[in-house]
Amino acid sequence: MRFSLLIVLALLAFSCRKKKYEDVKIIGHAGSGLVVTNAPYHDNSLESITYALETEGVSGVEIDIQCSESGTAWLFHDPQLGEATNGSGCINSSTDDYLSGLHYATTQKEALTRLKELDFPFDNQELFLDMRTYNECEAKNVDQQQTITAIANALNGVPSSQIIVITNRPEWIHNFYLMGWTVYFEVSEVGDYLTSSYKQETVGTCMRNSAVSAEDVQSVQSEGKKMMLFDARSPKGIRSVLKKHPDYFLADDIKATLIEKY
Amino acid sequence: MRTLLVFLLMIILTPVSAQDTIVYSEGAQVSYHPYDIFIGGHLLIKKRRFEQGPLIEAGAIRTLFQARIYPRIGYQVGYHIVDRSVFRAGLLARPVLSLLHVNRDAKHGFSYFEELFLGGFAEYGKTHRFRFSAGFGPCLEQKWSQPKSGFNSWLSWNYFGELSWSHAF
Numbered sequence: 001m002r003f004s005l006l007i008v009l010a011l012l013a014f015s016c017r018k019k020k021y022e023d024v025k026i027i028g029h030a031g032s033g034l035v036v037t038n039a040p041y042h043d044n045s046l047e048s049i050t051y052a053l054e055t056e057g058v059s060g061v062e063i064d065i066q067c068s069e070s071g072t073a074w075l076f077h078d079p080q081l082g083e084a085t086n087g088s089g090c091i092n093s094s095t096d097d098y099l100s101g102l103h104y105a106t107t108q109k110e111a112l113t114r115l116k117e118l119d120f121p122f123d124n125q126e127l128f129l130d131m132r133t134y135n136e137c138e139a140k141n142v143d144q145q146q147t148i149t150a151i152a153n154a155l156n157g158v159p160s161s162q163i164i165v166i167t168n169r170p171e172w173i174h175n176f177y178l179m180g181w182t183v184y185f186e187v188s189e190v191g192d193y194l195t196s197s198y199k200q201e202t203v204g205t206c207m208r209n210s211a212v213s214a215e216d217v218q219s220v221q222s223e224g225k226k227m228m229l230f231d232a233r234s235p236k237g238i239r240s241v242l243k244k245h246p247d248y249f250l251a252d253d254i255k256a257t258l259i260e261k262y
Numbered sequence: 263m264r265t266l267l268v269f270l271l272m273i274i275l276t277p278v279s280a281q282d283t284i285v286y287s288e289g290a291q292v293s294y295h296p297y298d299i300f301i302g303g304h305l306l307i308k309k310r311r312f313e314q315g316p317l318i319e320a321g322a323i324r325t326l327f328q329a330r331i332y333p334r335i336g337y338q339v340g341y342h343i344v345d346r347s348v349f350r351a352g353l354l355a356r357p358v359l360s361l362l363h364v365n366r367d368a369k370h371g372f373s374y375f376e377e378l379f380l381g382g383f384a385e386y387g388k389t390h391r392f393r394f395s396a397g398f399g400p401c402l403e404q405k406w407s408q409p410k411s412g413f414n415s416w417l418s419w420n421y422f423g424e425l426s427w428s429h430a431f
Contacts, residue, residue: 037296040403040418051416054407056368107419123409235327255297255364255373259328262366 021242021261025059027128028052029230029250030077032061036233036252042084044075045110046117053125057258060126062166062250065115065151066091067142068099073115073150079136085112090137115154121162128184128228128250130166144172148179166206166228170198177201184228190216194223204228204247209237214244221247235260284309287391289428291317296420297375298323300334306428311342311352324362334360334375340383351384356397370406370413377401377420388430395424 031048032055033039041048044063052061064077074091081087081094087102096114103109120127129151135142155163160180167173168186176183186206187193193205204226207216212229220227230250232241238260241249251257285308293300302319314337321332336358344351356379365371381397398421407414 038298040401040416047416054405054409054414055364056371056406056408057365235323255362256324256328258365259324259330262364262368262371 021245023245023247024242024261025126025248026057026254026257026261027126027228027248027250028055028058028061028254029252030062030064032254033252034077038253038255041108042104042106042110044077044113045104046113047108047110049075049113049118052254053122055254055258057262058125058251058254059248060122060128062128062130063115063118064132065129065147066132067147067150068092068094068096070096071146071150071153072096073147073154074099075113075115077132079132079134090135091132092135092142093137115151120155121158126164127162128164128166130186131169131172133167133169133172141169144169144175148175152179170196173198173201184226190220193225194219199223199225206230206250209241209244212244212246217244217246285430287428287430289391289426291319291424291426292322293319293395293422293424295321295422297321298332300422302334304338304426304428306338308342311345312340313342314339317356321360321362330363332360332362334358348388349384349386351382353380353382354395354397355380364405368406372405374404375401376404379420379422381422391428391430393424393426393428395422395426397422 030043031045032041032052034043039048041051049061049063052058063075065073066076068074068091076091078084079090081089081102085102085104099112102112131147133142161182164182165176166184166186173183173185183202184204184206185193185196185198185202188211190207190212193199205220206228209229209232217227226247228248228250229241229246232238233252235256238257242260287306290303298321300319301322302317304315304317306313306315317336317338319334324330324332336356338354338356340352340354342350342352358377360375362373363371364373377399379397379399381395383393383395385391385393401418401420403416404413
């Protein structure tokens with residue numbers, strides 16, 4: 001009995017702890033989480049995105065963009081449709097008619113979503129477009145101009161400064177920059193970003209949490225650039241991200257992340 | 263749907279015979295659920311081939327590793343298809359309610375979960391009983407919607423797998 005009381009008191013003491021992570025914005029990774037069991041909907045589905053955006057404390061969502069053969073921007077993460085849907089092939093090699101009839105292989109059977117289906121711009125929330133740039137079915141890189149046109153058509157009327165893209169292809173940065181879009185350069189090591197000649201055309205970088213230290217985050221921020229971290233799902237991993245104070249955290253477990261932040 | 267109604271009707275009509283032996287059991291369980299690993303205790307009353315009883319649990323990861331108590335209560339009703347002295351197996355229905363305080367800075371920072379699992383169980387033992395249960399069913403999550411400034415409901419599907427021990431008397 002006495003032991004139980006101690007545990008309850010310890011929990012209350014911990015739960016009253018004030019956390020100081022107000023500077024870290026929580027972004028739903030691929031909607032409300034990628035490769036995580038407690039996301040109620042499939043990543044990049046409209047349901048997943050709406051679920052995240054309607055959660056208090058979430059500052060926006062990141063989604064994965066692939067361009068169809070018909071020249072339309074679709075939301076999809078994996079290289080092949082067969083990995084997550086009832087279809088086969090690749091987004092880049094499929095027509096809009098074919099993709100419109102597909103759904104994710106889940107109990108809910110969420111439909112594949114076009115970028116233009118999102119009600120963007122959102123109220124006080126941001127949208128990050130992560131570019132998928134390789135067509136695995138044809139073993140070639142996708143055409144950037146076709147991708148730019150697809151995004152511009154889908155987000156017609158949205159101020160260019162509100163279009164935020166993430167790319168790991170340095171040769172794509174300049175054309176995005178010329179469009180007036182906000183660009184994040186995804187790299188595997190912070191040195192790759194800080195020494196990059198493309199750095200001036202970006203507002204920041206996007207990196208895996210395990211590859212970044214708190215000092216790395218500070219070194220990026222001290223140059224007036226923003227740091228976005230991803231790939232932390234356990235409470236311990238989420239805490240490690242928040243303690244580094246990046247500008248953004250792409251959260252896979254939104255509830256766990258909000259619990260850690262607040 | 264008809265099968266479900268017949269099953270529920272059978273359970274409702276369970277306490278018609280007061281002369282049969284009643285077996286009480288109490289115990290503890292750990293269950294895997296997509297949202298957490300729940301640990302708790304339960305009571306069961308078995309009469310003829312029917313059983314029913316409450317359970318109370320807490321999500322271990324949220325409660326122990328994030329210092330945020332994640333309580334869950336439920337009520338299980340079951341029917342024993344196989345009812346031998348040391349081995350029993352059957353079907354179960356389990357409505358469950360849980361809540362989680364996700365965002366303390368928000369005016370409405372709670373998420374409420376209402377679930378109804380249908381599944382089965384297999385149990386071994388006489389006095390000390392070890393049981394594996396599993397179920398699948400709809401989950402209705404209710405939480406405050408920022409853009410709509412009102413509560414919104416989210417329907418999805420969940421499942422659980424559970425190991426339990428109970429002492430029968």
